[in-house]
Amino acid sequence: MTCKNAPTEQQTLHSPATCMHEPWVWADHPHDDPDCERLWSGKWLWFPPLRLLDDSWNTIRTATHDGVLGYRSKAATLINTRPGSDDTRRPICIYTNDWRDLEDVKRVLNALRDLGNVDVLLYKTDSETRRQRYGQGASTYKALPGRRSMTVPRRTTLLLEHHHTARQHARKAAEQRKRLRTKAPAPAT
Template sequence: MECDAPSQTPDQQQPYNPYQNLPGARQTNEPICHFLQRLPPAQAASTNPPHLLPPWYWIANPNRSAYPAGRAENGDVNSLARDGLALLHEFKQNVAQCARNDPLRTQLREVLIGEIGAVAKRWGVTSGKWMLFPRVDDVNEVWRTVCEGVDANRLGTGAKVSTLGQEGDPVRLICVYTKDFTDVEDVRRVLLALVDMGLVRADMPRGITYKCDAYTYLDIYAKNEYGLKASVYGSKEMLAGS
């Protein structure tokens, strides 16, 4: 298959690529079609020895302007974990003093959510992602669309696709990253771009969800002991609000 070289916009004259030389990542100035031919996610397990198969294939937005304040790093994760865990510990202590049906529990939880957001901003750990779950039969095409959107600066800072699912799992996970989970307008912008690309529909029964990386670093998953929702946003609610 023939394909064109990457387009060069003023912001792309010196493309940024934090995944350069990373196995399973698109390389600087590698045409999208070459990247997809070299690493098709649906065929990952059949074309790589298990011990050499990376868990994810990655693509970065080459535009530096896509990253917060020119910063593309992950921020100070250790400081986030220290301060975030302290907040969670304090929350547990406060909740333990409340009766089971005390409305103060809900208030404390809302305060906690805001405090975690503030700590994430303070230490620059603001990335988050919309999560897509295409079937294996569809993942190559969905991943192609996402990669083209990332490269064209229509989406966020980058994306990744899982190379393996659980045994017998017919789907793969694609994460589409944004620069700041507290920037609701930018999160919505990326969601609307996914809708425009045909990857998300407003009438999807369950929609898709958005999770911030700060929660991941703090081990806040579904059914956590703090009663927090693992996802920060849902497409159905956000699109209804639009």
């Protein structure tokens, strides 16, 4: 999947608590390539209360612009609601390139903690969002309040093991093909 179009300048200027014409406000890493493919992207989700939304967003936006967090962040505005969601909070999403890259996912978690975030943080893959999976059971990772470690649900562990096994098989197959090509007789002229 190709990245969504980069946000307009207007979407990056407004505070989420006052913006009434866009569902999201955005911030991009200064060296982000908006045209790149991110098949495995995901995001940390933080749900600050409305009274702290603008201050929380200003912290995340600045850290994203400074290159401290992932490649992009966004915050839901007041018009962004889903049926059954908590209307007293809005999500702030902090994106990473690859949910399977545990080192980078943990790096962003630690950066969020360094910025003073002590709340529960949930991590969700963009593929789960595209499948419209929300709420309990949709998280790939979870960081408990104030913790720098993350809980990895069994379902995620199985996905990571499957991915690792598939990569090993692909490497072996590629090595076999390479050996066969090098052993193949030269064509007759």
